[in-house]
Amino acid sequence: MELFKQFIFSFFATIGAAVLFSIPKDSIISAGAIGGFGWIIYTFILNQYSSAVAGTFFGALTVGILGELLARHFKKPATVFIIPGIIPLVPGAGMYYTMLALIEKRFYDSVNIGAETLFIAVAIAIGIVMSSSLSRSIKRVKNKSR
Template sequence: MEFIKQFVFSFFGTIGASILFSIPRDSIIISGTVGSLGWMTYTFILSKYSSPVAGTFFGALAVGIIGELLARHLKKPATVFIIPGIIPLVPGAGMYYTMLALIEKRFLDAANIGTETLFIAVAISIGIVISSSLSRSIKRVQKKAQ
């Protein structure tokens, strides 16, 4: 039941970001699904390995790969699916708690939370870069084969 609830919440959160970023109307539901699949990947990895950084990396990688595949299939830019799709993975709470710890002069907590938040942000970017590079490599190989 918890997985279904998280799927639904991440779906609507991604749809909200899609509307905010003014993506085409025919892609809103699809981008919501991409974001939900990325979040479910994150949740699965987090439950198996208890690592939010690894979960975020694989969630972002899933969003990137699915976004690139859908972009090719639907003939739209990949950013239409990837940008709203990573919104559920963004470590907003980590940034908030880092700033709160700094304001409350709990510098050790701020360093710990801030470091994990930074690693999560880097994991998102690496996951997207790897999926984008993989897509470009596949396109290059297909072009050479023709």
């Protein structure tokens, strides 16, 4: 039940971002579902392995792969699905707590929190790049076989 509740919250957060970014109306629900599935993968990995970075990487990879698949299905750019889909994974709280620790002169804490936030941001980028590269490689192989 907890995972379902988290899926719903991340689904609506993604829909909010999709509306904010003015994506086409027929793609809003699909983008919301992608964001929800990415968050569920993140939560599962975080609970199993206690690693926010690994969870974020696999969540972003899921968002990227699903975004590429739905982009082909609906004949739209993949960014229509991927950009709103990664919104639940963005480490906003980590950035906030890094700045708070700096202001409060807790430099050791700010370095620890900031490093983890940076790793999470890099994990998002690598997950999206890997899914895009995988999609292009598959497309290239299909075109060669024709």
